Amino acid sequence: MLDERKRKILKEIVDEYIETAEPVSSAVIVQKYEPDISSATVRNSMAELEKDGYLEKPHTSAGRVPSAKGYRLYVDELLKYDNISLEDIKYIQEKLESKATGIEELTKIAATTLSEVTHYTTVSIGPKTSKQIIEEIKFVLLGSRMLMGIIMTDTGLVRETIIKFDEDITNEQVDTLNYFFNNKLKGEPLEKIDTSFEEYIFRELKYSVNIIRPIIEQMKKLIEEEEIYLEGANKSFELPEFKSLELAKNFVNILDTKELMVDILDSGFAEDVKVYIGDENDNEELKDFSIVTFKHSIGDKDVGTIGIIGPKRMNYSKVISVMKYISKKLKDFDNDNK
Amino acid sequence: MLDERKRKILKEIVDEYIETAEPVSSAVIVQKYEPDISSATVRNSMAELEKDGYLEKPHTSAGRVPSAKGYRLYVDELLKYDNISLEDIKYIQEKLESKATGIEELTKIAATTLSEVTHYTTVSIGPKTSKQIIEEIKFVLLGSRMLMGIIMTDTGLVRETIIKFDEDITNEQVDTLNYFFNNKLKGEPLEKIDTSFEEYIFRELKYSVNIIRPIIEQMKKLIEEEEIYLEGANKSFELPEFKSLELAKNFVNILDTKELMVDILDSGFAEDVKVYIGDENDNEELKDFSIVTFKHSIGDKDVGTIGIIGPKRMNYSKVISVMKYISKKLKDFDNDNK
């Protein structure tokens, strides 16, 4: 449907717009990319690209700007994703190899590095915990009325919490708790720690509610925990689109209503690098932004998701290249640790 | 020096400006606050207040705006700090009583609550760890090549970290580590965990560097950790002063260069509610903002500091009232737990 010339010109327009943030005119295309054809020819192609929905005009006498459909074609078909410098490769390797204390920290480090290399804002969330399989549970007495509960899962996730009591706990009780929790929960998914489990423990152990209740409560909190980390939010404010106060406000709001970001990061499949352009996933607030995400998974379980959010006019080539590279590195990392 | 009328009018002007964000004219003062005197009289007083440096004029035909000196008098002498509703009191009590798992979480909860009640952005940092006294150190084996290190201090702070090794660790080694660390460090400040301590352990235990090194490294990281938490950053963007893009950008920058905020939060004395107006602590970047802080201390050790940052035209009365209340509540809380 689109001949080679139109594809080429579309790519050039998007490239140019990404670089300058100004509507692109036929003259510029001729000057910088197509010295051998005339601006009238370019204009003809542009008119057709607009008719087909790939370009838009802010107004009659302005240049053209890519539409969401235009960006989509650009991202899906017109780009190559090997736009990553040796320097960046070296930096990323270095960062990822500095030993993280666990997969949660690893995700954070990856997100920070991504933000540093691309100069965009990144958002990351930890693993969806509820489906992870419990490998071990450990209670440790800290003082007479305080316990630390530690849970380890099959993906290498370790979470811990402090539990406080209104009465003293004995060493024997701790041993019994360790035995019961492990016996009953090892090999089960984390979501098994629920009210019915609380009832079971209560029936079996006959400990006072003052002991059982805080434990279960804290453990449940531990599972629900879904921290979301932001990196480089201020970098975005340097971009020209943020001169529009409305846009800037929208941006802050998107980052602040964490549910929205979590929803987007959670959707999509493992290990794909996914690109959401503007309001493709019909959310009005996102219409001026694009989000690029990928999931870090071990087996069939997600252990962390990272997203980059920036203006629609973001440097997709670099962002996606770097993400693919980091994704691959994390994968290698997991295999080495097997 | 300032007679009663001038003080009264100054307070009214600041009140009015805080409410409307618009320069205040003599007419408004007469209309809303001083029906019994004429605008000419108010104008005379305003002229004198300006001469004395309490008010400023954006330009000849505008109303008056408080100067930093004006705000200072307002905060120090003209306000009463009991501007807190029963509703807010109830809400704060509820929030603080929901059991936190430790003082670090308590500080975070207090900061969040403060932001919710005042609708301003809050910033909080945890305790300065290095001077805290070690009460107990505990190592727990998690699998054969992973240890959890837990440190408890006299203020009730608990920090833990995961330590990974390249070789197996035995239960005996863990016991020995527990003994040595506690024996040598109990009663000492956290900063004692340093290179010379590493050398000592290495001499005494003769464990391989592969064991000692990761432990000390992780422990040191634990102490240095100084997280800074932001709450309600987006709320500020709703304020009219943030229509100025420059201000908005400044604000983002202030929040992002964490050192600046940490510096300000760290200064000042325990348990005072301190108010910094504009560039009083001569930092150019802060000239359009005010910061109100207080420290939560147990004994002579800070366990957390909370700050509110907003435009100079912030609702000092409410902010300071709420802060004083929260400060008192935390104090009570500590005493109860003694």
Place this chain on the structure above:
DNA sequence: TTTAGCACTCTGTATTTTTGACTGCTAATA
């Protein structure tokens, strides 16, 4: 199919005009 050329459109900017919100001062008043 491509291109030169030109009329037309529309925005952004600069310039001027108008409006109206306030003040400061003067002179009268209590």
Place this chain on the structure above:
DNA sequence: TATTAGCAGTCAAAAATACAGAGTGCTAAA
């Protein structure tokens, strides 16, 4: 002496106007 009415003067912000130039789309020729 302290207050006030009244008014001229000031200045910014808004509205109106004019202008330049960037870019397109179309026509007709190559």
